[in-house]
Amino acid sequence: MSNDSSSTSGVLGLDHETEERLHRIVLGISGLIAAFVGIFPIYWMAQNSLVTRQAVLDGPVLIPSPEEVTLSNFAIIFNNDVVMYFFNTTVVTIGTIVSVCILSLIAGYGLARFEWSQKENFARFLLFGYMFSPIVLGLPLYLIWQSLGLLNTRVGLIISLTAISMPFSVWLMWKYIQTIPRSMEESAWVAGASRWRAFRDVVVPQTKPSIIAAALFAFAIAWNDFTFAQILLPKNEATTFAPGMMRLVNQGYNIGWNEIMVVSLLMTVPPLLFAYFLQDYLLKGFEIRSL
């Protein structure tokens, strides 16, 4: 049996080298398209926030001419309403992240280490939360929050946002903690550590990657949430960015598009930075588990 090396062909019937090159080119093109789709809206926002109102009214332009560039739009940041929106959103988001991380860590540990008769059903029940879209939950929540006095409070919003972030985070923590061998905790117990101490010293440091993943998830949900904020924070003083933006737009003519773009940027940049810096940490966290 002789093997004719020149007859080995790839998927399209061409030789290997050409196929490789084609593969790389197609990969590059699709990468560019994806990048464009992702970056263009941000560029558009940035571009529109840096030009004068007149330039915006003149019609959309891909690259503005230098005389139209101005930083005056950024004054809107100091508008009382905008500052308040930013503050509220930050508070609610931080509150949600902290609650989600702590609660899902503890719940995940419980699911991973303990057995009880209805455990499977309990885990599935958690996921039911995702069957409902926030709007469906928002209306009954309004009534409940009203009777509890949590309407128009940031705490009320934090609680509801934490609740919808929990199912995913709990599952994540559960599955991740399952990969940590029980013998590690057992060796801490033998060394004299209580269950809580062993949890703190041995389990938690190793769950950093999943804590960060849960934090990112909670951040995304909390920062961008529109429905719950709109329903549960009807008064302007307590409200967050998403419904706040809508109100700014509806307010009308004294707020122009370019100023809206500035506010949009303000709303978009923090998540970008958050994800960018934490992605390093996320990858680094996975190194430790290579034992």
Place this chain on the structure above:
Amino acid sequence: MVNVKIQNMTRKFGDSDSDSEIIAADDIDLTIQDGEFITLVGPSGCGKTTTLRCVAGLDTPTSGSVHFGDRDVTDLPPQERDIALLFQDIALYPHMTVRDNMAYGLKIAGVSKKERYEKVAEAAELLQITEQLDKKPADLSGGQQQRVALGRSIVRDPTVFLFDEPMSDLDAKLKRELRPIIQQVTDQIDCPVLYVTHDQEEAMTMSDRVAVINEGQIEQISPPEEIYNQPATEFVADFIGQPAMQFFDGHVSRDNGSTILEIGTHSFDSMQTNKLEGYSNQTVRVGVRPQHIRVNGSQNDGISATHILDEPLGDQTNSFFETEFGEVVVVTPPGFEGKGKKYSLSFTTEDILLFDQDSHIRIT
């Protein structure tokens, strides 16, 4: 330093009313003297790890008790038992340095940092891992990791030392390196040691006494030599020894005053008569170690056998033969080549061990 007394310890899993109840450890009775090294050995799932975990406090027995000296520890959690436990998967804390790993137990006990690190340095010196102290566990080899785990245990000066198959994940060379270190360390601490393994070589080389466990019950506890030469039951005889003991079915009969044992066409007539009383005209299990079987030419008296294959090991050869009793393994001299021919296997009366067919207990 105290002894360890395990009395009538039973551990059951599952509902007591249902059929699915599993008796992992059945009425275990075992005393480890101060300074004694006892190995629990047996096949996977025999209950040795369950027993160890009950002694460690990671599991609670269904009935029975565990005492450390006069102290009843049966219901105490592991934190209060002052034991050391080496795990099969080593279980070092990956986010801490080796030094912090070893100092952890002392940290929990509230010892000052200076004193902690001093003790760690001492232990590291003994185990020759002083250069590894600032590294993370992931940077060490398997053997080094197990040494760190050992160091972690000795730093706390435990009352009882437990081992849960610590060398199962290591290769043969590492095992041989680690064995003397473990013996050295346990000699130095001089506390009772309970070592669990499925490797009989480890059991035989390291222990003062060996306890062979089968299906939750201890079949025999004796020093290694006794386990090898005087196995109490068929299971112990089969489990200990490499290659395993070869078994045949034999028939006992009496012929004017003397007792004859027939194995196939071969008969032995100088068997010990008193022990075989009551076995006339019955079948017994005959056990002979492969080292004691001789291979002769086919014309000689013995069990006829056809050669199948050889496993040359250098200093000896394991040869497989097909006989009327099935496959038989014989240890032959190095360089032996059977070449598929017919042979005759023989052995002497002194090398025969007889076992009761039903109770599997050794008769002679």
